[in-house]
Amino acid sequence: DIQMTQSPSSLSASVGDRVTITCRASQGINNYLAWYQQKPGRVPKLLIYGTSTLQSGVPSRFSGSGSGTDFTLTISSLQPEDVATYYCQKYNTAPLTFGGGTKVEIK
Amino acid sequence: QAQLVQSGAEVKRPGASVKVSCKASGYNFSGYALHWVRQAPGQRLEWMGWINPGNVKTKYLQKFQGRLTMTSDTLATAVYMELSSLKSEDTAVYYCARGLSSGWTTTAFDIWGQGTVVTVSS
Numbered sequence: 195d196i197q198m199t200q201s202p203s204s205l206s207a208s209v210g211d212r213v214t215i216t217c218r219a220s221q222g223i224n225n226y227l228a229w230y231q232q233k234p235g236r237v238p239k240l241l242i243y244g245t246s247t248l249q250s251g252v253p254s255r256f257s258g259s260g261s262g263t264d265f266t267l268t269i270s271s272l273q274p275e276d277v278a279t280y281y282c283q284k285y286n287t288a289p290l291t292f293g294g295g296t297k298v299e300i301k
Numbered sequence: 302q303a304q305l306v307q308s309g310a311e312v313k314r315p316g317a318s319v320k321v322s323c324k325a326s327g328y329n330f331s332g333y334a335l336h337w338v339r340q341a342p343g344q345r346l347e348w349m350g351w352i353n354p355g356n357v358k359t360k361y362l363q364k365f366q367g368r369l370t371m372t373s374d375t376l377a378t379a380v381y382m383e384l385s386s387l388k389s390e391d392t393a394v395y396y397c398a399r400g401l402s403s404g405w406t407t408t409a410f411d412i413w414g415q416g417t418v419v420t421v422s423s
Contacts, residue, residue: 226407228409230346232346237396237413237414237415237416238338238396238398238410238413239413240401240409240410240411243401243408249411281345281346283346283348283409283410285407285408285409286407287407288351288360288362288407289348289362290348290351290407291348292338292345292346292348293345295345295346
């Protein structure tokens with residue numbers, strides 16, 4: 195099975211900073227990559243699918259890029275409400291595996 | 302609007318079974334796959350499997366083969382996840398989630414249930 199590895203596992207940044215989270219697949223997954231945001235005690239929320247397509251209602255400061263095995267989620271200007279854990283997920287074939295998560299905090 | 306509402310929290314003994322329901326509303330129930338995802342305390346999200354209500358086909362993660370059963374009830378617009386031979390390691394929040402793309406099982410998840418806490422303890 196394809197493994198999904200995220201880095202870093204946690205980060206602390208200031209409001210207004212540009213934040214980048216990386217997700218690496220152990221094999222190519224084409225562009226079948228999604229990103230989710232999970233705030234503490236809350237249900238995961240879809241942010242991006244198809245590597246770079248923003249889900250309806252998601253702020254434009256979130257963006258995704260990448261191809262093949264390496265993917266990136268970028269928050270262009272970190273806001274206090276972005277404090278959460280972010281997960282990538284591959285969905286080209288079963289199993290639809292999630293990455294280990296990246297916890298984002300405000301410095 | 303489309304939503305998924307799950308059944309309430311459960312406490313089970315090791316070796317028992319649990320059945321969690323997920324009721325869908327606000328969209329064409331048969332048109333979208335429903336997935337089950339669990340999250341143990343402090344752990345990553347773990348995809349468990351899917352059921353396609355349109356044709357009742359299922360796909361399970363290999364580690365759950367033999368003790369996981371997903372079913373659907375079109376009249377009730379609900380799906381069910383039953384996990385048997387429970388162990389303490391099955392203690393987790395269990396989520397149902399709808400596939401984003403109609404007619405596809407391999408897709409991102411756009412709508413999630415509120416989660417059901419399952420605690421396995423003697």
